[in-house]
Amino acid sequence: MAQEILRVEELKKYFLTSRGTVRAVDGVSFALEEKETLGLVGESGSGKSTTAYTVVGIYAPTAGRILFQGQDISRPVNKRPKALKRSIQIVFQDPGTSLNPRRTIGQILELPLKVHQIGTRRDRKHRVTELLQLVELPADYQHKAPHMLGGGERQMVAIARALATEPQLVILDEPTSALDVSIQAKIINMLLKFQQEMGLSYLFITHDLSLMRNVATRVAIMYLGKICELAPTKQFFHNPLHPYTQMLLSSIPVVSEDEEDLKPEKVVSRGEIPSPVNVPPGCRFHTRCLEVGAGCREREPEMVEVEPGHFVSCLKFSPAGAFQAASAGSEEVDT
Amino acid sequence: MTSPLLHIQGLHVEFKVYEGLLRVLNGVQMAVHQGERVGLVGEAGCGKTTTMKCVLRILPSPPGRITVGRITFHGQDILKMSTQHVQRVRGRGIAMIFQDPTAALNPVFTIGDQLMTVIKYGSRENLGRKEVRARAIAVLQEVQLPDPERILTNYPVQLSGGMRQRVCIAMALSTEPEVLIADEPTTSLDVTIQDQILRLLGELVEKRQTAVIFITHSLGVVREMADRVYVMYAGSIVESAPKEELFGNPLHPYTQGLMRAVPKLTGGGIAEGIPGRIPDYLNPPPGCRFQPRCPQAIEGCELSSPPLVQVRPGHEVACFLFRES
Numbered sequence: 001m002a003q004e005i006l007r008v009e010e011l012k013k014y015f016l017t018s019r020g021t022v023r024a025v026d027g028v029s030f031a032l033e034e035k036e037t038l039g040l041v042g043e044s045g046s047g048k049s050t051t052a053y054t055v056v057g058i059y060a061p062t063a064g065r066i067l068f069q070g071q072d073i074s075r076p077v078n079k080r081p082k083a084l085k086r087s088i089q090i091v092f093q094d095p096g097t098s099l100n101p102r103r104t105i106g107q108i109l110e111l112p113l114k115v116h117q118i119g120t121r122r123d124r125k126h127r128v129t130e131l132l133q134l135v136e137l138p139a140d141y142q143h144k145a146p147h148m149l150g151g152g153e154r155q156m157v158a159i160a161r162a163l164a165t166e167p168q169l170v171i172l173d174e175p176t177s178a179l180d181v182s183i184q185a186k187i188i189n190m191l192l193k194f195q196q197e198m199g200l201s202y203l204f205i206t207h208d209l210s211l212m213r214n215v216a217t218r219v220a221i222m223y224l225g226k227i228c229e230l231a232p233t234k235q236f237f238h239n240p241l242h243p244y245t246q247m248l249l250s251s252i253p254v255v256s257e258d259e260e261d262l263k264p265e266k267v268v269s270r271g272e273i274p275s276p277v278n279v280p281p282g283c284r285f286h287t288r289c290l291e292v293g294a295g296c297r298e299r300e301p302e303m304v305e306v307e308p309g310h311f312v313s314c315l316k317f318s319p320a321g322a323f324q325a326a327s328a329g330s331e332e333v334d335t
Numbered sequence: 336m337t338s339p340l341l342h343i344q345g346l347h348v349e350f351k352v353y354e355g356l357l358r359v360l361n362g363v364q365m366a367v368h369q370g371e372r373v374g375l376v377g378e379a380g381c382g383k384t385t386t387m388k389c390v391l392r393i394l395p396s397p398p399g400r401i402t403v404g405r406i407t408f409h410g411q412d413i414l415k416m417s418t419q420h421v422q423r424v425r426g427r428g429i430a431m432i433f434q435d436p437t438a439a440l441n442p443v444f445t446i447g448d449q450l451m452t453v454i455k456y457g458s459r460e461n462l463g464r465k466e467v468r469a470r471a472i473a474v475l476q477e478v479q480l481p482d483p484e485r486i487l488t489n490y491p492v493q494l495s496g497g498m499r500q501r502v503c504i505a506m507a508l509s510t511e512p513e514v515l516i517a518d519e520p521t522t523s524l525d526v527t528i529q530d531q532i533l534r535l536l537g538e539l540v541e542k543r544q545t546a547v548i549f550i551t552h553s554l555g556v557v558r559e560m561a562d563r564v565y566v567m568y569a570g571s572i573v574e575s576a577p578k579e580e581l582f583g584n585p586l587h588p589y590t591q592g593l594m595r596a597v598p599k600l601t602g603g604g605i606a607e608g609i610p611g612r613i614p615d616y617l618n619p620p621p622g623c624r625f626q627p628r629c630p631q632a633i634e635g636c637e638l639s640s641p642p643l644v645q646v647r648p649g650h651e652v653a654c655f656l657f658r659e660s
Contacts, residue, residue: 043525150612180378180552185596185608207525210598214605237600251530252600253555255582259600269527272495
């Protein structure tokens with residue numbers, strides 16, 4: 001069994017606003033093993049990015065614990081030791097805004113080295129060239145400004161910057177969703193290569209399930225601040241259990257018949273994700289669920305392990321017949 | 336076959352910028368027949384939206400300029416029409432749904448103000464205020480928005496992204512156009528909402544027999560929405576075929592590369608993407624514009640640009656690897 005690098009326990013992050021408390025992340029637990037890729041998938045408003053940001057320390061958690069290699073790091077980044085920050089890095093979604101437009105690529109790549117006092121000035125210059133080489137960009141790019149690069153190239157720079165401090169855990173927040181598929185393919189393959197060579201662990205945030213099928217070791221689906229299903233990739237796609245997962249999978253437009261066959265029988269998607277200010281009582285998904293039972297509106301389901309490593313949070317799978325009791329008042333019974 | 340409803344022939348567009356001339360469109364060819372569902376796929380910057388702006392004559396000029404080309408609608412050249420005539424074509428003849436519903440709606444007017452203006456000036460008859468309102472409510476119902484009377488009084492910020500896009504669809508269809516241009520209508524939406532919007536759009540155009548040009552960068556969306564697919568690269572159509580033919584037997588090296596690069600739900604890893612990037616329109620590569628990135632380039636590809644030729648019934652490719660059948 002591989003070593004665990006990150007453990008998140010009952011993580012909560014609330015934001016206080018004039019319109020009420022936004023329960024962006026509302027009790028999320030998962031663990032990430034060394035050298036694995038955990039795909040955290042969800043629609044906008046599901047809390048996937050907030051989870052990621054809390055792990056890197058951009059936000060302080062409201063409740064819950066974050067453990068990195070067994071060490072408690074549940075606090076914002078300015079209260080974390082510097083060595084720790086070196087080990088956890090993030091790549092943001094939009095490389096157009098995550099790179100300082102007034103610095104050259106060389107300066108951008110050198111900054112993390114300076115902050116962590118890695119090497120002498122000459123070493124650092126050398127390392128910048130090395131980093132550019134690593135992401136297959138020409139060395140003279142260090143004199144260019146970010147706006148002179150294409151979107152894909154900028155994202156390569158952002159990745160190189162994240163790797164500059166030789167981290168162990170890299171959080172990828174939709175690193176390719178702003179890019180075209182032909183460029184996405186290149187970046188993803190590069191990320192997978194780095195993972196192999198450097199033994200990196202990835203927490204991969206995305207809304208693209210087809211991408212996760214090809215990249216992740218395990219996939220977790222988030223909905224309205226909670227994880228509703230978590231499973232090893234293969235099981236996840238061949239035996240999706242949560243009604244939301246089934247709805248998501250059947251909504252994906254695909255390009256071949258083989259893929260069409262893999263999708264669960266057409267589940268008609270309906271409704272929209274509710275506001276995280278007014279989280280529905282009971283199961284959060286009951287307002288859109290096609291198999292909703294009476295109990296779903298009152299009882300919040302717990303995570304149940306249905307098969308080894310495959311967790312679902314749905315009353316249908318809860319022990320002690322919770323759903324049978326629930327479905328008594330419903331016309332739609334689980335088949 | 337009947338003559339196409341909308342026909343784009345040899346469309347060339349240039350943009351004049353400080354650095355020089357950007358030769359963006361390089362002879363676009365496209366035909367849309369009555370009631371046909373056409374998909375236009377291509378990556379960012381390939382000229383999909385520019386082409387459609389020419390169709391509606393909303394290309395900002397300067398800096399843009401149509402140098403050569405013809406766009407006919409019902410046999411009449413849109414590019415030569417008087418301003419009044421074009422205004423009648425917009426809306427009633429050809430309507431458009433934009434990618435970002437937030438930017439397409441004016442934030443300081445209510446949905447009712449905006450929708451009713453479109454109906455009042457866009458409809459063929461002269462409608463009174465009550466009739467306009469009744470029609471607005473009817474179209475909002477048609478796009479399955481709950482409580483349409485309340486929505487008429489709402490401002491765009493009060494609606495979610497999916498609801499805003501439904502409003503835009505209602506607006507575009509309220510004047511019963513013959514051709515609907517949908518420019519990446521679901522790109523900014525989540526996949527479950529995308530599914531709902533695509534289904535709705537499909538049903539509405541089916542019912543009205545409206546011809547649709549579906550612009551997208553997603554091959555999956557095109558496969559669900561179009562009967563015929565045009566693939567665009569760097570300002571020209573490189574391949575066009577009926578949907579089954581294109582997905583079953585893609586011929587152009589660019590189309591093939593694109594298909595490989597799409598992550599599949601069945602797994603199997605991700606193929607290497609297409610090397611390089613979309614060309615610089617200031618100095619486009621000589622000959623075929625895909626030639627510098629093409630894994631199958633042969634001698635002569637850099638000499639002249641390949642014409643779009645029919646290689647199988649209904650399947651056209653612009654590549655020197657294929658000969659006219």
